Amino acid sequence: MGLHLTTHLPRVSAESLTGGAPxxxxxxxxxxxxxxxxxxxxHAFDTHGAHVVCMTDGSGSHPGSTDxxxxxxxxxxxxxxxHAIVRLGGMPTDMTWLGHPDGWLGTQDTDRIVADIVAICRxxxxxxxxxxxxxxxxxxxxSTARIARRVAQAxxxxxxxxxxxxxxxxxxxxxxxxxxxxxxxxDSRTWQARKRLAIAAHRTQRGLVIEDDPKGxxxxxxxxxxxxxxxxxxxxxx
Numbered sequence: 001m002g003l004h005l006t007t008h009l010p011r012v013s014a015e016s017l018t019g020g021a022p023x024x025x026x027x028x029x030x031x032x033x034x035x036x037x038x039x040x041x042x043h044a045f046d047t048h049g050a051h052v053v054c055m056t057d058g059s060g061s062h063p064g065s066t067d068x069x070x071x072x073x074x075x076x077x078x079x080x081x082x083h084a085i086v087r088l089g090g091m092p093t094d095m096t097w098l099g100h101p102d103g104w105l106g107t108q109d110t111d112r113i114v115a116d117i118v119a120i121c122r123x124x125x126x127x128x129x130x131x132x133x134x135x136x137x138x139x140x141x142x143s144t145a146r147i148a149r150r151v152a153q154a155x156x157x158x159x160x161x162x163x164x165x166x167x168x169x170x171x172x173x174x175x176x177x178x179x180x181x182x183x184x185x186x187d188s189r190t191w192q193a194r195k196r197l198a199i200a201a202h203r204t205q206r207g208l209v210i211e212d213d214p215k216g217x218x219x220x221x222x223x224x225x226x227x228x229x230x231x232x233x234x235x236x237x238x
Contacts, residue, residue: 003226004200006233007176009185010174013137014043017186017234019127019159022049024120026131028140029102030058031202031219035227036163037130038088038195039238040234045089051124053096053117054081055144061205062216072208074099076204083199088194106143114150119149123160128159130234135167135174136200149237160237168233169223178235185231196228199225 017023023044027033033041033052040124058077059070068076082092098116100108121129131148132141145162152160162181167174175183188195203209207218 002229003005006030006185006231009183009231009233011187011231012184012234014040015047017128017161018044018048020048022051022124024051024053024117024124024126024129026117026144026178027052027054027081027130028105028132028138028144029056029061030054030077030084031199031205032132032141032165033081034084034088034195034202036132036165036200037184037232038228039191039232040130041085042088042194042198043088045094049124050090051094051096051120051126052081052085052090053098054111055098055100055147055213056102056105057097057099058102062210062213064215065210065213067212068204073204073210074102076209077202080202080204084198087197087201088191102168103140105140105147110147110150113147114154117147118154119153119167121155128156128161130161130163130233131177131237133162133164133167135171135177136164137166137170141165145237148222152237160236162237163232163234170192181235181238183233183235185233187231190227192229199224199228 025037057074059074134145205219
């Protein structure tokens, strides 16, 4: 497993991805925003503005922990996301925490979620919406992609872009699968230090906080390093 090489992908500017207006990024869990869109968000916070919508409460990463039951872990992950956004150049107010149960986004009131996101996009004047790729294997990522498509259908002037996280790591044929969508790469070097700091803010997911669940989730170190330094990938959703 590892990130796909992007040397053959067209390079685009961060400004072209923002559309000259604030952007909205949908993160299925706290950390997806930094991993998949950290550089883009850093540029957006410096220029036109950005808003991150966190779809779930992230409480499902350590189900075996008694020290960190779901409510306590969710509160910590909210705090980590706030810190990550500040490290990228934003403010805690540049975030909406929907707080749906981790792993169960697809069972929630989709109509209400779509309406909430439409209101956010209209409220901040977004022209471009970024959501995880439907090719990502996690069901919350796929549910977020479906919700984003409905938001775009409700807002015909809103351009929807996909960004890969897990599919970029574990699907060796991802770029072939999405070739018809004409994926592009954003060189992240200008914002690499801030992106790395934002990823580091998610300490629970790096195995640095919860000690009583050895089978709990932890981001692999090579995964973190690769996402921190490699170009970000985006493509227009169908």
